[in-house]
Amino acid sequence: MAEPLLQVEKVGKRFGGFVALEGVDLSVAKGERLGLIGPNGSGKSTLVNCICGTLTNEMGTVRFQGEQMDGLPAYRRTRLGLARSFQLPRPFVSLSVAENLRIPLIYTVQARGTVHGEGEVESRCAELLRLVGLQDKARAFPADLTQVDMRKLELARAMAAEPKLLIADESMAGLSRSEIEDILKLLKQLNEHGVTIILIEHIMSAVMSFSQRLVVLVSGRKIADGDPTAVVRDPEVVRAYLGQ
Amino acid sequence: MRWPAFLLVAVAIGALVFGGLRLAANEYYFFAGYVVLQYVVLATAWNILGGYAGYVNFGSAAFFAAGAYSTVALHKFFPLPVPALIAIGGVVAGIVGFGTGYLTLRLRGVFFAIATLALAVVLQTLIINWDYVGGSRGAYLLRPNEFPFIGSYVQYLFLSMLVLAIVAVVAARAIERSWLGFGLSAIRDDELAAEASGVPTLRLKLVATTVSGAFMGMAGAPFPYIVGYLDPASTFNLAYAVNAIAMPMIGGTTTWVGPVIGAVLLGVIQQVTTVTISSAVNLLIVGLVLVGFVIIAPKGIVGLARTWFPRKEP
Numbered sequence: 001m002a003e004p005l006l007q008v009e010k011v012g013k014r015f016g017g018f019v020a021l022e023g024v025d026l027s028v029a030k031g032e033r034l035g036l037i038g039p040n041g042s043g044k045s046t047l048v049n050c051i052c053g054t055l056t057n058e059m060g061t062v063r064f065q066g067e068q069m070d071g072l073p074a075y076r077r078t079r080l081g082l083a084r085s086f087q088l089p090r091p092f093v094s095l096s097v098a099e100n101l102r103i104p105l106i107y108t109v110q111a112r113g114t115v116h117g118e119g120e121v122e123s124r125c126a127e128l129l130r131l132v133g134l135q136d137k138a139r140a141f142p143a144d145l146t147q148v149d150m151r152k153l154e155l156a157r158a159m160a161a162e163p164k165l166l167i168a169d170e171s172m173a174g175l176s177r178s179e180i181e182d183i184l185k186l187l188k189q190l191n192e193h194g195v196t197i198i199l200i201e202h203i204m205s206a207v208m209s210f211s212q213r214l215v216v217l218v219s220g221r222k223i224a225d226g227d228p229t230a231v232v233r234d235p236e237v238v239r240a241y242l243g244q
Numbered sequence: 245m246r247w248p249a250f251l252l253v254a255v256a257i258g259a260l261v262f263g264g265l266r267l268a269a270n271e272y273y274f275f276a277g278y279v280v281l282q283y284v285v286l287a288t289a290w291n292i293l294g295g296y297a298g299y300v301n302f303g304s305a306a307f308f309a310a311g312a313y314s315t316v317a318l319h320k321f322f323p324l325p326v327p328a329l330i331a332i333g334g335v336v337a338g339i340v341g342f343g344t345g346y347l348t349l350r351l352r353g354v355f356f357a358i359a360t361l362a363l364a365v366v367l368q369t370l371i372i373n374w375d376y377v378g379g380s381r382g383a384y385l386l387r388p389n390e391f392p393f394i395g396s397y398v399q400y401l402f403l404s405m406l407v408l409a410i411v412a413v414v415a416a417r418a419i420e421r422s423w424l425g426f427g428l429s430a431i432r433d434d435e436l437a438a439e440a441s442g443v444p445t446l447r448l449k450l451v452a453t454t455v456s457g458a459f460m461g462m463a464g465a466p467f468p469y470i471v472g473y474l475d476p477a478s479t480f481n482l483a484y485a486v487n488a489i490a491m492p493m494i495g496g497t498t499t500w501v502g503p504v505i506g507a508v509l510l511g512v513i514q515q516v517t518t519v520t521i522s523s524a525v526n527l528l529i530v531g532l533v534l535v536g537f538v539i540i541a542p543k544g545i546v547g548l549a550r551t552w553f554p555r556k557e558p
Contacts, residue, residue, distance in 0.1 A: 054436055073446070074439040084313030084440060094498065103430045106423050160440060203557035 002123050005030040005196050006082075006165055008050070012059030013046055013220075020046040021220045023065050025059070028165070028198065033191050035211030035228065036200045039240060044200050044219040045087055053077045083163035087170045087200075089154040091142035092135045097153055098138040101125050102133065103234070104161040114162070123161070131186065132156040147174055155183065166190065167198045172206055180206050184189055208232070216240070245289075247418050248507040251365040255408045262406060272403040276519075278470055280511035281405040282463050284483065287491035288412045289459030293452045294489065295497030298432030303344070303360035304488035306348070307457045308369045311338040311464030316377045316474055319385055326404050330465045337461020338454045340367075345453030347470060352435070356518035363487075366375050368480040382475025385468045404546055428452055461515050462487070483527060487511075490534045496546025505545050 004027040013021040021043045028034050038044050051057035051062055053074035062069040064082055072080075083104075092100050105124055109115045117123060129135045132152040155171045158184060168187065172180045184206055193196050201207045205215065207228070214228040218240040226233045231237060245253070293299050307471060311333030318324055340363075348359040371382045379394045391400035391518065427448045430438035431510050441443050468474045487510065495506025510533060514526045543546040 015379045030373065052440060054440065073444070074436075075442050075444045078440055078442040086440070090437040091431045092437065094429055094433050097427075103438065103443065106428060107444075110444060157437075157441060170403040185417065 004028055005032075005065060007066075008047075008051065008060070008064040009063070010060035011047070011050055011057045011062065012049055013043075013055060013057050019220050021057070023043045024217070024220070024222050026215060026225075028196060028223065030164075030196055031194060032196050032211055033188075033212045034196075034198045035199055035207040035214045036217065037202070037207055037214065038217035042217045044217055045169060047075070047217065048084055048169055048198075052082055052167065061064075075107070078104070078161055078163075079111055081162075082163035082167075083108075083165070084156040084159040084167040084183065085154045085158040085169055085171050085212050087173075088140075089150040091145075091150060091153055091157075091220070096139050096141055098125055098129065100142065100157055101128050101160045104157055107159040110164055112162075128160055129154050129236075131159075133182070147156065148155060148176075148179055151175065152183075155186075161196060165196045165198070167200070170202065170204055172201060184210055204232075247414060250417060251410070251414050252515075254414060258406050258410050260327055267325070267404075271396060271398060273498075274398045275395070275470070277517040278398070278402045278405050279515060281402070281409045282467070283465035283487055283491060283507040283511040284409045285405070285412045285459055287495070288409075288500065289293060289456045289463065289499055290488040291492040291500070291503040291521055292416055292419060292459070293449075293456040293494050295502070296420065296428040296432065297449055297452045300489065301359045301360045301456070302485055303362075303364040304460055305480045305482070306364035307340060307358040307460035307485040308362075308464035308467070308484050309335045309371065309476075310340045311461030312467040312474060312479050313371055313377050315468050316383050318387065318469070319490060320376065320383075326401065326466055326469065330404065330408060330462045333465025334458040334462040337464070338458030340461070341457020342450060343455045344457070345450045349449045351451065361370075361426070364480060364485065368476050371476045371480075378475065379475060381502075383468070384473050387469045387472065397422060398470070401470050402524060403468055403469065406460055412462075413500055415455070416503075419552050420500055423452065424448065441533045468502050483530075484525065486530055490530050491543070494533060494537045494544055495522045496544030496548075497544075498543075501544055502546045503545050509545075 003157065004131060006028040008024060008026040011021055011024045036044055045068060046055065050057040053072055064077065069077055092103065102121060102125055105115065110121065115121060122173050129138055132155065132199060134149060134156065137145065137149060142153065145153065151171050157165055172183055175183065178221060179241055180203065187197055187199065187210065198208060200208055211228050213226065214231040216224040216231060216237050223240060224234045224237050261432060265277060286308065290301060290304055314336040315329045316334045318329065330489065344360065344363050348356055351359055371377060377383055387397050388413055389397055389399050394400045427438065427443045430441065430443050431445050431448060435445055491506035491510050492503040493506070494510060496502030510530060513529055517525050517529060537544065
């Protein structure tokens with residue numbers, strides 16, 4: 001078997017006496033579409049933060065493309081190809097929508113050397129805006145966006161970094177049926193172009209239609225990992241979600 | 245406008261100011277003008293870190309004093325021309341800025357502000373106990389009366405500060421419009437998101453702190469010559485820290501022009517009241533104006549102008 005793109009081994013994280021993650025193992029193959037679910041407070045976002053370097057994991061290791069990530073600051077990981085969107089959109093409020101996308105374009109893609117010059121940055125920016133349907137709002141400021149557009153912007157900013165692995169943290173919460181379809185289509189398109197995607201979501205229909213594999217976190221531990229239809233029937237998963 | 249063109253405009257305005265003051269033929273105007281320009285540099289420098297990156301520095305006086313005391317220390321050792329002293333003051337304060345930044349930039353918001361305040365206290369204590377530069381007694385510096393070609397030495401110091409102010413404003417404007425300023429805005433808005441977008445936040449903040457500190461030190465370097473006597477109490481004066489914050493706030497922190505407007509406005513008001521009423525009223529005026537602006541125009545004069553005359557989108 002080829003080496004996994006992302007390999008999380010025995011990752012643990014505590015906040016004081018609270019154990020947020022305990023011995024989580026996870027490996028994601030290149031090109032895979034992985035769904036990550038779990039009740040509120042189960043540690044999904046903490047795991048994302050540990051993978052992306054926003055938080056440092058006290059135990060275990062994170063490997064990306066075989067390279068050890070521990071101790072690398074978040075911006076280095078982003079440049080290596082690990083991008084994420086935040087659960088609650090965190091736009092740069094004093095910058096316009098287009099400028100929001102220019103930040104990762106300049107600081108990640110241009111820093112990598114795959115894009116050169118102002119013209120190319122400009123055209124990539126326009127392309128991304130068109131892709132998420134924000135082309136008419138390029139000059140608007142985040143404060144003037146609807147919640148839906150804000151989520152699109154959040155996702156577009158992560159996509160702008162041209163990641164190899166994209167982690168979408170609840171990018172569909174609060175969206176309508178058709179908007180969810182749009183975003184799923186977008187993510188699938190990205191996936192077809194070779195981007196590996198981890199989707200964290202509460203909307204089960206979206207997770208089920210998107211994921212090739214499903215991982216369930218409960219109280220900081222991984223309790224299931226496998227084929228989505230089998231996982232949701234797993235008695236332990238059902239118990240975690242519905243109680244006994 | 246590209247920066248060489250901007251520099252030409254700035255030099256032209258500077259030349260007009262200098263020429264106008266020469267015509268007025270009153271030596272005091274040069275002294276008052278020097279103080280206003282010194283605040284233009286301080287406010288512009290503060291804004292590079294405080295306005296662009298959103299890190300509030302309460303220790304401006306420490307950087308200013310680092311520049312001023314490098315001059316005193318060097319003067320006793322070997323007298324150098326003013327431009328060289330400005331450069332050295334800038335290097336010393338830049339190193340102080342880098343060091344402070346390295347130690348404190350992992351702190352955010354109010355904790356960073358407190359750390360910079362602590363820096364000022366620590367540095368002042370060091371200076372008070374350093375006998376070579378006069379300790380708490382202070383140090384007298386004799387400056388020459390004349391300077392070749394220009395005439396009085398005060399005019400020469402004014403001209404040096406004018407050049408420094410132009411350099412500082414041109415640099416601040418260049419930073420604002422570069423990838424550096426762009427990244428600093430991202431840090432100001434959301435540091436976590438900036439880092440996740442590939443912005444090396446610590447490195448950018450270190451650059452900003454170093455540049456900001458260096459300009460403050462440069463503003464302080466000629467100070468011992470203009471006053472002739474330097475002591476810790478006046479060099480680490482609260483007025484520098486307060487003015488360096490208040491002036492950009494009043495002018496507007498997001499662009500280079502804000503600190504310039506704020507410094508000229510407040511600086512001139514302070515100089516006028518010093519002569520007409522009393523120098524003790526200065527800080528009171530700063531306080532009142534600041535309170536007024538926080539209520540009426542929280543985004544400063546620049547922000548006010550933008551709401552009144554919204555820029556047309558091309």
